[in-house]
Amino acid sequence: MISDECLVECPIDDDEDEVQLAFSAPPPPEFASKAPTPSRDPFGINQHLKVEVSDVLAEPASPHSIDQVWFYSLHGFEKTRVWSYRILSLLLAVPFALLCGVSLGLLACLHVWFVIPLGQLTHTFLPCVRSVWVCAVNVLISPVCTSLALCCSHVAIILSNKDWQPLKADKEGV
Template sequence: MMSDEYLVDCNIDDDEDEDNEEMPLYLSPHPPPPQFSSSSPSITPQPSLASVDIRDPYGVNQHLKVEFSDVLAEPVSTHTYDRVWVYSGIGFESGRIWGYRCLTVLCAVPVSLLSGCLFALLACLHIWCVMPCIQVCHTCLPCVRSIWMSVVNIFIRPFCESVSRCCTGVYVSLSKD
């Protein structure tokens, strides 16, 4: 049997109206990420560093919710001892939780610092390099288009018309011998 310290009490209410009234604004339906939001940014609640309880407000990492039964499962035909199964589940959950905590203690600050620097670099390149180049291309594109059309009309079009006139006199006939 599993000890009581690993059991979780789940209260299930059938009345949905009460749940919606008690639920804070930031929990009832999650707003879309800012890049997919159609409303103005002032209306969409933004997560802050002060909210420690809600660390994934947009549900970005829903695919990482892994439980013991998602990874290990015994078919009906083969079962191990109940204690082995319970202790395996406890070991899995403890290893997953404490492994994550230890790795985040070692990696979270350096990786977040590097990620912040990477996104700052990407933002800087986009703002100061990519967008000016795109605007220059949009500005010069009509001139380039007119030059390209002149080249096509002067050189390529007469060549293609000559080749087509030469090929119009070619007849292919198939016969059985």
């Protein structure tokens, strides 16, 4: 049997999350506050994913089209972008979440009902297999891991401000 010393107790208290989720639904547009909403990307991690109309649609400087063309193209672009994201996330996110849930459930079941009992049986009834396994790990896997550790231990990263100077000069000129 496994001693109780290696077991870790992780209490789960989901009550706060459920209360927060219950009150986090946005109000209808007619009751929506004019106050700015908190940023969903405060650190700008997804800045490269933000697409503006001018990034996709452009017009030469000299000939200009009618203002309604730009109004309707902007309106069409924004609605298409928003609804395509919503539809794709609905079509792909739900099945992907179900697939991840099933696969993680299967892995947990296999681990609890197959891997752990097999390990216990091996340690209990087949100590010779355990010694062969330890020997195989020491002969085959340990040298590879040791070699990789030695190779990676000599990697050094040196940071300098030299590379950032032209960027600062460009910003000052603008």
